[in-house]
Amino acid sequence: MDEELGSLESFLKWATQLGISDSSSSSSSSSCGLGHSLSVSYFPDAGGRGLAAARDLRKGELILRVPKSALMTKDSLLEKDRKLSDAIKRHHGLSSTQMLTICLLAEMGKGRRSFWYPYLMQLPRSYETLGSFGPFELKAFQVDDAIWIAEETVSKAVSQWRESIAVMEDIMLKTQLMTFKAWLWASATISSRTLHIPWDDAGCLCPMGDFFNYTAPGEDLYGFDDLESCGNASSFQVSSLENQDVKEDFILDEECYEGEGRLTDGGYEEILAAYCFYARKNYRKGEQVLLSYGTYTNLELLEHYGFLLSENQNDKVFIPLGPDIFVSGKWPANSLFIHQNGRPSFALLSALRLWFTPANQRKGLARLLYSGSQVSRQNEVAVMDWIMTNCCTILESLPSSIEEDILLLQAIAKVQDLQSSLGEVKKLPSSVANEFDNFMGSYYLHNGQAKSCRKVKRSIQKWKLAVQWRLRYKKILADCISFCTLTIQRLNCYNPSGDKAPKLSQQLESKVSK
Numbered sequence: 001m002d003e004e005l006g007s008l009e010s011f012l013k014w015a016t017q018l019g020i021s022d023s024s025s026s027s028s029s030s031s032c033g034l035g036h037s038l039s040v041s042y043f044p045d046a047g048g049r050g051l052a053a054a055r056d057l058r059k060g061e062l063i064l065r066v067p068k069s070a071l072m073t074k075d076s077l078l079e080k081d082r083k084l085s086d087a088i089k090r091h092h093g094l095s096s097t098q099m100l101t102i103c104l105l106a107e108m109g110k111g112r113r114s115f116w117y118p119y120l121m122q123l124p125r126s127y128e129t130l131g132s133f134g135p136f137e138l139k140a141f142q143v144d145d146a147i148w149i150a151e152e153t154v155s156k157a158v159s160q161w162r163e164s165i166a167v168m169e170d171i172m173l174k175t176q177l178m179t180f181k182a183w184l185w186a187s188a189t190i191s192s193r194t195l196h197i198p199w200d201d202a203g204c205l206c207p208m209g210d211f212f213n214y215t216a217p218g219e220d221l222y223g224f225d226d227l228e229s230c231g232n233a234s235s236f237q238v239s240s241l242e243n244q245d246v247k248e249d250f251i252l253d254e255e256c257y258e259g260e261g262r263l264t265d266g267g268y269e270e271i272l273a274a275y276c277f278y279a280r281k282n283y284r285k286g287e288q289v290l291l292s293y294g295t296y297t298n299l300e301l302l303e304h305y306g307f308l309l310s311e312n313q314n315d316k317v318f319i320p321l322g323p324d325i326f327v328s329g330k331w332p333a334n335s336l337f338i339h340q341n342g343r344p345s346f347a348l349l350s351a352l353r354l355w356f357t358p359a360n361q362r363k364g365l366a367r368l369l370y371s372g373s374q375v376s377r378q379n380e381v382a383v384m385d386w387i388m389t390n391c392c393t394i395l396e397s398l399p400s401s402i403e404e405d406i407l408l409l410q411a412i413a414k415v416q417d418l419q420s421s422l423g424e425v426k427k428l429p430s431s432v433a434n435e436f437d438n439f440m441g442s443y444y445l446h447n448g449q450a451k452s453c454r455k456v457k458r459s460i461q462k463w464k465l466a467v468q469w470r471l472r473y474k475k476i477l478a479d480c481i482s483f484c485t486l487t488i489q490r491l492n493c494y495n496p497s498g499d500k501a502p503k504l505s506q507q508l509e510s511k512v513s514k
């Protein structure tokens with residue numbers, strides 16, 4: 001702990017010497033180091049190490065400035081390393097990100113001799129990004145699409161590493177830095193910490209700027225004294241289904257485009273020749289200052305950053321749709337999903353309304369269909385029934401239920417809590433008991449032998465993330481079933497014309513009548 005504090009202190013001193021400043025003035029002549037706006041703090045439930053407001057901060061204030069010379073980029077690293085720069089020139093075809101990964105590993109190999117040593121010492125030793133999940137942890141996702149994405153991430157990492165080995169051999173990098181494990185570490189560092197710069201696709205590592213933890217865009221935008229003046233703050237929660245969805249899909253798409261996987265509350269400013277960060281809202285002294293890295297689903301957060309949010313307004317569930325549903329409309333596949341609050345997306349509803357409209361009526365109803373309006377009561381009930389049936393089928397096909405996953409997470413928390421004995425773990429239902437026993441068995445944990453080993457702790461953390469992810473996924477499906485049920489009930493109550501709604505499938509009738 002003392003060592004950690006010592007290394008943080010020397011890092012802050014080093015950062016100040018490089019001109020990194022959190023003084024609110026943008027003039028470099030008055031830049032005067034760190035400690036004016038931000039302080040490094042620990043937030044156990046919100047990202048671990050992060051930055052706290054060192055004073056009350058106002059929305060829009062400049063809170064951190066990192067000069068270009070303090071940014072770790074592929075170019076700045078190659079400039080100071082002739083041997084590596086020549087080796088990279090000899091090997092064609094590597095992406096900018098692969099080159100930055102090799103540069104980072106080479107810099108690590110220099111140890112104390114590296115100019116960046118105080119910063120390198122601040123990097124996490126390990127990550128929980130998807131690429132580092134082993135077979136057991138991958139299986140815990142239960143959902144094929146998620147497992148497939150994770151496997152793809154690993155195989156992409158393997159091929160990028162293989163393509164880069166020749167350069168690493170050429171510069172005679174230390175053997176332990178040439179391993180796939182080291183490559184995964186460097187790739188995860190880059191994936192979870194780089195910021196966008198206009199001149200290099202790989203981005204830059206930004207000392208101090210990469211201590212900001214994440215908040216989703218749109219969330220948390222109003223500070224302590226703006227609460228009364230923010231009447232429109234909750235535009236994500238408009239009550240009318242159609243309006244809300246049109247707006248939500250529009251906003252999300254825009255943010256996706258703008259964010260494209262990079263931080264959005266800060267940016268490189270040519271005129272100041274510095275990376276500048278601004279307060280996204282008002283903060284009270286001591287509060288954690290957060291940054292939006294972009295719009296991500298929970299699986300994407302896991303893939304790039306190694307964490308997920310229990311409440312993530314950008315989370316989505318995609319359900320399998322037949323090819324005829326895709327081709328019948330003009331909506332792209334990635335717009336057809338269920339929102340984290342259980343509501344079908346605007347595009348999914350529109351596509352299904354169109355699909356349930358007889359072909360000879362589609363032209364006449366096109367305006368209604370494309371504007372996101374309901375076509376008829378019967379059509380709407382058929383759409384809701386279809387969505388419910390599919391959500392139920394997915395839920396029933398998964399090996400464990402929501403309740404069982406909650407019990408499993410409680411058991412995992414007990415294992416993580418080194419103070420409690422495994423005897424305190426309640427008897428688990430058989431669907432998750434096997435999973436629990438397999439994990440315990442693989443690490444000989446029943447007799448407590450390997451309990452404190454770092455590798456086991458990391459594996460438990462990844463397993464927990466996978467179970468948390470699948471639980472969120474199932475809850476979204478369950479919320480969607482409730483939403484469709486309520487909608488059908490409402491449609492059946494409000495029936496002024498007296499026409500008959502189509503019959504629900506038997507499986508769903510019991511759910512609707514509950």
Ligand SMILES: C[S@@+](CC[C@H](N)C(=O)[O-])C[C@H]1O[C@@H](n2cnc3c(N)ncnc32)[C@H](O)[C@@H]1O
Nearest residue numbers: 046047048049192193210211212213214305307
């Ligand atoms: C840019 S770094 C932020 C600083 C980081 N906490 C550190 O100690 O260096 C991004 C990493 O912080 C963690 N993180 C950021 N925001 C988080 C959040 N809201 N919840 C959990 N972990 C978060 C994740 O491990 C992520 O990969």
